[in-house]
Amino acid sequence: MGQSIQQPFLRQSYRLYMVLFFIFLAAPLIAAGLFAFNDSLFPVLPWRGFTLDWFFNDTEPKLGMFHDRRLLRGLYYSFIIACFVSMLSVFVGTCNAFLFVRHDFPAKNFFYILMVLPLVIPGVILGISILAMASNIANSVEKSMGIDLELLRPGIFLVVLGQFSFITTITSLIITARLKKFDDTMEEAAFNLGASKTHVLRTITLPFLRPAMIAGGIVAFLVSFENFNTTLFLVGSEAPLTITMYDRMVKVGSTPVLNAVSFFLMLGSALLALISVLVQRDTKT
Amino acid sequence: MNTSNTVSDLACSQISKCFGSVQAVDSVSFDIPPGSFFSILGPSGCGKTTLMRMIAGFESPDNGDIHIKGSSVLRIPPNRRNVKMVFQHLALFPMMNVYDNIAYGLRCNGSSRSDINKKVHEVLERIALPDVANREIHQLSGGQKQRIAIARCMVLDPDVLLLDEPLGALDLKLREAMKIELKLLQHQFNTTFVYITHDQSEALVMSDHVAVMNEGRFEQIGTPQNLYHHPKSAFVAGFVGDSNQWSGKVIERTSESITVACGAGFDAQSFATDMTSAGIGDHASVYVRPEHIQVELANTDPTVRVNTVNSIVGHIDSLLFNGANSRVLVRDQLGELIEADITLTGSHDDPKPGDAVTLSWAPARSLCF
Amino acid sequence: MSRPVAKDARNLALILLFMPFALWILLLIVLPHIGMFVLSLKEKVAPRVYEYGFDNYINFAQEPIYWNTLLRTGTVSLLVTFLALLIGFPVAYYIAKIAGKRTKGALFLLCLIPLWVSDLIRAFGWILLLRETGVISSALQASGIINTPIEMLYNDATVVMGLVYTVVLFMIVPLVSTLDGMNDEMIEAGYNLGGNGFTVLRRIIIPYAMPGIVAGCIVVFMLSAGSYLTPILLGGKNSSWFTEQIYDQFISRYNWESGAAFGFVLLLFTSIVVWLGLKLSGQTLSSTVAKS
Numbered sequence: 005m006g007q008s009i010q011q012p013f014l015r016q017s018y019r020l021y022m023v024l025f026f027i028f029l030a031a032p033l034i035a036a037g038l039f040a041f042n043d044s045l046f047p048v049l050p051w052r053g054f055t056l057d058w059f060f061n062d063t064e065p066k067l068g069m070f071h072d073r074r075l076l077r078g079l080y081y082s083f084i085i086a087c088f089v090s091m092l093s094v095f096v097g098t099c100n101a102f103l104f105v106r107h108d109f110p111a112k113n114f115f116y117i118l119m120v121l122p123l124v125i126p127g128v129i130l131g132i133s134i135l136a137m138a139s140n141i142a143n144s145v146e147k148s149m150g151i152d153l154e155l156l157r158p159g160i161f162l163v164v165l166g167q168f169s170f171i172t173t174i175t176s177l178i179i180t181a182r183l184k185k186f187d188d189t190m191e192e193a194a195f196n197l198g199a200s201k202t203h204v205l206r207t208i209t210l211p212f213l214r215p216a217m218i219a220g221g222i223v224a225f226l227v228s229f230e231n232f233n234t235t236l237f238l239v240g241s242e243a244p245l246t247i248t249m250y251d252r253m254v255k256v257g258s259t260p261v262l263n264a265v266s267f268f269l270m271l272g273s274a275l276l277a278l279i280s281v282l283v284q285r286d287t288k289t
Numbered sequence: 290m291n292t293s294n295t296v297s298d299l300a301c302s303q304i305s306k307c308f309g310s311v312q313a314v315d316s317v318s319f320d321i322p323p324g325s326f327f328s329i330l331g332p333s334g335c336g337k338t339t340l341m342r343m344i345a346g347f348e349s350p351d352n353g354d355i356h357i358k359g360s361s362v363l364r365i366p367p368n369r370r371n372v373k374m375v376f377q378h379l380a381l382f383p384m385m386n387v388y389d390n391i392a393y394g395l396r397c398n399g400s401s402r403s404d405i406n407k408k409v410h411e412v413l414e415r416i417a418l419p420d421v422a423n424r425e426i427h428q429l430s431g432g433q434k435q436r437i438a439i440a441r442c443m444v445l446d447p448d449v450l451l452l453d454e455p456l457g458a459l460d461l462k463l464r465e466a467m468k469i470e471l472k473l474l475q476h477q478f479n480t481t482f483v484y485i486t487h488d489q490s491e492a493l494v495m496s497d498h499v500a501v502m503n504e505g506r507f508e509q510i511g512t513p514q515n516l517y518h519h520p521k522s523a524f525v526a527g528f529v530g531d532s533n534q535w536s537g538k539v540i541e542r543t544s545e546s547i548t549v550a551c552g553a554g555f556d557a558q559s560f561a562t563d564m565t566s567a568g569i570g571d572h573a574s575v576y577v578r579p580e581h582i583q584v585e586l587a588n589t590d591p592t593v594r595v596n597t598v599n600s601i602v603g604h605i606d607s608l609l610f611n612g613a614n615s616r617v618l619v620r621d622q623l624g625e626l627i628e629a630d631i632t633l634t635g636s637h638d639d640p641k642p643g644d645a646v647t648l649s650w651a652p653a654r655s656l657c658f
Numbered sequence: 659m660s661r662p663v664a665k666d667a668r669n670l671a672l673i674l675l676f677m678p679f680a681l682w683i684l685l686l687i688v689l690p691h692i693g694m695f696v697l698s699l700k701e702k703v704a705p706r707v708y709e710y711g712f713d714n715y716i717n718f719a720q721e722p723i724y725w726n727t728l729l730r731t732g733t734v735s736l737l738v739t740f741l742a743l744l745i746g747f748p749v750a751y752y753i754a755k756i757a758g759k760r761t762k763g764a765l766f767l768l769c770l771i772p773l774w775v776s777d778l779i780r781a782f783g784w785i786l787l788l789r790e791t792g793v794i795s796s797a798l799q800a801s802g803i804i805n806t807p808i809e810m811l812y813n814d815a816t817v818v819m820g821l822v823y824t825v826v827l828f829m830i831v832p833l834v835s836t837l838d839g840m841n842d843e844m845i846e847a848g849y850n851l852g853g854n855g856f857t858v859l860r861r862i863i864i865p866y867a868m869p870g871i872v873a874g875c876i877v878v879f880m881l882s883a884g885s886y887l888t889p890i891l892l893g894g895k896n897s898s899w900f901t902e903q904i905y906d907q908f909i910s911r912y913n914w915e916s917g918a919a920f921g922f923v924l925l926l927f928t929s930i931v932v933w934l935g936l937k938l939s940g941q942t943l944s945s946t947v948a949k950s
Contacts, residue, residue: 018752025749026768028823032783033775035793039786048786049796096678103675107668117943118683124877125687126884126928128901129921132908133690136697136918169686193380195368196345197394197445207393211384230776233886233901237908246778250887253778258785266779273774281767 037270040263058264069264078248082229085160085244089167090175090224094217096168097175101183101213104176120177122170127233134166135237159240166234171227175220182216215283222280226273245269296359298323298481299344299372299449304353306339313339315505316353321449321483321498326475328484328492331502332528337485340502341451344483345374358448368397373442374451378458379434381426387413387437388422394445412444415477431459435467436474443478452484456491468494489529493517501525521564523574523658532576533627539567547657548598549573556598559657567657574658581654582629584617587645600649601627605642608633619646691925698919714919724903724920728927731900734814735882736931738821742829742878743871745822750833751863755842766834773827781891784820785811788892812894820892825881829874836870837863872941876932883928900924 039048043055045065061068069075104116122130135158142156155161186209194204232246239247249262299321306314313336321327329337342348344355346367354361362370373394382390388409395405413419416436421429429437435455442450452471456464472495475482486492492499493513500510501524509521520526527534537551547565548558557575567573587602603621615633617640618626629648633639640646701713718724753765787793788810795807810816844866848858864871889899904924907917936942 018748018756021748022752022765025745029768032780032787032823033771034783035786036779036783046791048791049793049800096682099675099678103672103679107672107675109672109676115679115683118687119679120943122687124880124932126880126901126924128884128886128904129694129925130687130690132904132914132917132921133694134686135908136914137690137693140693140697165686169682172682187378187380189376189378189380190382192345192347192367193374193376194382194393195347196372196374197441198368198397199393200368200397203397208382208384226774230774230778232777233884236886236905246776249778253782253891258782262782263786266782269779270775274771277767277771277774 033270036263037267038263039260040267042260042263044260046259058260059268067261069261069268072261074248075245075252075261075265078243078245081160081242082244082246085163085167086225086228088164089171089228090221092164092168093172093175093224094179094221096172097179097220098213098217100172100176101179104180105183105186120173123173125170127170127231128237130169131166131234131237134162134169138162138165157240158238160242162238162240163235163244166238167228167231170234171224174227175224178220178223179213179216182213186212218283219280222276226276229269229273296323297321297356298358299327299483300356301340301344302354302356304340304343304350304355306336306343306348306350308339312505314343314350317502317505317507318353319500319507319510321481324479324481325497326472326482326484326495328486328496328499329502330486330489330492330499330529333487335502336505337487337502338453341374341453341483341485344449345372345451346370371445371448372451373445373447373449374453375438375442375455377453377455379438379455381434381438381441383426385426386422387424387426387429390426390437391441391444394441398445408444412440415443416440416474432463432467432470435459436470439471439474443480447480449481449483450478452482454486454488456486456488464491471495493529499529501528503528520576520656523576526576526656526658530578531628532578533582533629534574534576536572536574539569539571539573542567542569546652547573549575549657551575555601557655557657558598558652559655560653561656564656565658576656576658577650577654579616579628580630581650582627582648583650584619584629584631584640585647585649586640587647599652599655600647602645602647603627605640605644605646607642608640617646619648694918695922697915698922700915702915708915714916715923717916718919718923723898727898727903728900728923730898731883731924732927732931734818734821735879738818738825738882739875739879741818741822742826743875746826746829746833746874747871750830750837753830754834754837754840755845769827769830769834777824777885777887778891780824781820781888784816784823784892788816811892812897814893817889817893817897820888821882821885824885824888825878828877828881832870832873832877833867836867840866868939869941872936872939875935879931879935880928883924883931 040058041054041056042051043053043057057066057068059068060070062071100119104112104119109115138156142153145151145153145156190208190212191204194208195201199207229244230246232250235244235247243251245265249265252259252262297320300319302318303316304314304318305312305316315336317340319327329340331337339348343350346362346365349363355363357370357372362372382393385393391409391412392405395408400408409422410419413422416439418433418436418440421433421437426434426437438455439450439452456467456471459467468491471482471484475495484492484495493516496513498510499513499516501508501516503524509516509525511519516525516529520529526532535549535551535557537549537557539547540550540556541548546558546560547567548556550556557577559575565573601619601621603619606618606620606626609616609618610633613632615631617629617631619629620626627648631640698714699710699712700708701711703709749769753762753769757765785792789795790807790809790811792810794810795804798804799807840863844862845858848862853861884901886899886901886905889897890902893899900920901924904917904920907913907920
């Protein structure tokens with residue numbers, strides 16, 4: 005590999021370009037994470053020494069994130085939402101994978117494009133369209149039957165639906181890719197050895213899909229956790245973390261506690277991403 | 290090959306299968322005596338895989354019946370048939386280790402834990418891999434995988450074991466070794482093996498009986514020797530072993546011989562008259578195996594020599610050295626190439642390219658269709 | 659297994675598998691968009707009295723601020739797409755074709771890590787770096803290059819840079835997977851047959867990578883045009899991004915009808931741009947984005 009670039013000068017410049025690119029990628033993340041440890045009331049230079057106050061301190065003005073009730077509540081809601089979204093989207097994604105890999109039906113290609121579509125619809129539009137429809141239904145039900153469908157008003161349920169609507173595309177693509185690599189004779193072999201259809205599914209096909217399902221679930225969890233555009237329109241009083249942070253940023257201005265949250269989130273994401281990579285690597289051998 | 294009063298392990302009668310307009314299997318019948326190694330040999334696309342999938346139950350025949358140990362299995366779903374199958378790419382389960390792969394079928398039929406443990410270790414012992422139970426599949430060599438795939442089936446004590454070209458993916462050397470090993474395993478388990486292949490040497494080396502299949506039909510069933518020396522059709526003569534083939538018009542036909550004027554400028558006489566009904570003036574093909582052709586260096590002036598019956602003159606085009614199986618390619622006067630086996634000793638009198646030679650063979654050694 | 663029972667079981671399985679898909683696409687994608695379109699045709703004539711018509715769209719067309727914002731969003735997004743391709747292609751090529759086996763995986767992962775970090779945190783990081791009291795400004799002052807702090811936020815260049823940063827990964831990932839599928843021998847054959855670096859790139863690599871390039875461009879363009887946080891946080895409150903107008907109509911003015919119309923205009927506009935892009939590059943949706 006790499007035989008196409010022979011001149012040392014070009015090769016070195018290419019390397020330099022890559023290094024610069026990764027510095028560009030890393031710079032804002034480092035800035036966002038590093039100021040969490042600066043012993044100052046504002047996330048600005050100069051460096052005033054190392055502190056963990058923005059994580060653990062329990063008094064104002066340096067209230068640490070683990071004592072900030074609103075941030076903690078946001079974290080909790082984000083967690084709940086992400087759990088629901090990843091479970092639902094992995095379930096539907098697995099069904100979709102079987103549907104598109106194992107079955108033939110009219111207009112399959114059209115339906116496949118429909119499946120991919122939510123990924124390219126702007127999140128803002130997904131948010132408002134679902135909000136508009138839910139309110140519409142809720143209003144008509146209220147008018148005709150006098151029942152207030154709390155569920156269809158902005159809140160956790162709608163946030164889950166909104167995020168689920170496009171995250172399912174991601175999990176479907178991940179699980180479909182894996183199912184396509186499945187060697188169909190493996191099912192026949194199991195069948196030939198005396199297994200029933202459900203037993204084959206349970207012992208052969210699903211274990212083969214498991215790494216992709218776990219990876220899809222983790223991706224769904226992370227994308228849900230960090231989503232902002234769709235959530236913004238559907239959120240009720242139970243604001244997830246990104247919304248809480250945004251509020252804080254716009255209303256209070258940036259304080260190092262936001263850096264602490266950023267650092268915490270980046271750490272969590274990195275860990276989850278690592279797990280998903282390890283799970284997938286496990287199956288390549 | 291009816292073996293009188295014993296019940297055959299596998300018998301098919303008149304089974305047929307169509308895919309759309311393609312007749313994949315066309316009224317095939319056969320009968321396999323217990324404990325034998327039976328091969329189905331044919332080029333790719335001849336319907337042999339379809340036939341095997343019908344026996345295993347993955348396809349159901351349009352017509353005909355399949356009997357295993359004397360009773361029809363058409364109504365039995367594939368997971369209840371006591372016919373096990375070794376797949377072309379083995380289809381070992383990569384998410385399980387060797388033990389779990391072998392135990393899979395036993396668990397499906399509800400064997401007890403101790404029973405499973407005993408049987409798995411027994412079968413591993415029999416395939417001479419007693420220590421691999423806890424290995425992962427990807428840690429095994431190609432030959433070991435092969436044996437595990439067989440063990441996984443044999444542990445269930447099947448009536449018939451089907452093997453779908455399982456040696457295809459192996460490299461040449463391992464393939465040669467596995468041929469012998471498979472034959473030994475079959476002897477050891479004493480179970481009927483039905484082996485599918487397009488490789489004639491696999492079929493000839495291992496089998497008790499071989500069926501040659503072409504375009505959905507069985508051309509001939511017989512022992513390897515029988516097929517090789519007494520092919521019943523032009524296809525079998527051409528497909529099993531190497532042959533030189535000429536075609537031409539019948540110019541003479543008596544009760545014990547038939548003579549064909551070949552397009553290559555010589556007459557070929559054959560004593561094999563029972564395979565063709567061609568009369569004088571009809572088209573016929575003559576087959577002669579390379580090992581039946583005698584090669585003699587011609588010491589007279591080549592321009593005055595002429596072809597006579599079962600004899601061709603020509604020049605050596607090239608030598609194909611392959612130890613004891615060396616061959617010579619001779620170009621006749623029309624420029625066509627003929628293959629003949631010779632012994633190359635490495636001495637000075639070995640024939641060389643360019644030498645004039647006479648090729649001849651006995652009428653008893655040539656076949657006519 | 660063509661027995662009727664097996665066929666019925668298969669049809670039943672097909673229906674059962676189709677149900678979740680149909681519910682998802684119908685209830686969360688198709689119906690809401692139809693609903694949004696219907697809503698956009700409604701017009702408030704008096705409290706609680708509505709009429710159907712194209713007034714919301716006419717309003718949009720008559721107000722230059724609105725369609726200027728839309729055009730601006732579109733052109734800036736196109737610029738962002740182009741820059742992302744320009745910056746991302748060499749990176750993807752390096753990862754797919756030049757890096758060794760081990761570095762390859764590591765570099766690809768490094769590319770993905772920012773993907774798992776929220777837009778918000780990334781924008782927050784840029785703010786800390788670029789604002790008047792930010793890291794770069796203070797560093798430049800400390801080193802004596804400038805005397806007074808400089809403000810690098812709230813201008814178009816920063817918005818473009820922030821957007822490129824946010825979306826470039828979505829360009830790199832499909833490009834890496836297409837280039838990865840390309841046989842090295844093909845490139846070597848190109849050189850072997852007498853091509854130079856430029857012709858090999860133009861005649862072999864780029865045509866081969868076209869589906870990946872188009873897929874990346876579509877996703878990047880849609881993400882950029884639909885983004886909300888980056889333009890607002892880096893461009894300030896008056897960054898004139900179209901999603902901001904939608905938010906404004908929906909949340910601040912509580913004019914859902916007009917907000918829905920705006921949303922539809924954005925959807926239509928981006929779809930037309932994507933469609934034009936597909937036509938110009940000779941690709942189809944199923945050969946690019948919908949290819950897995």
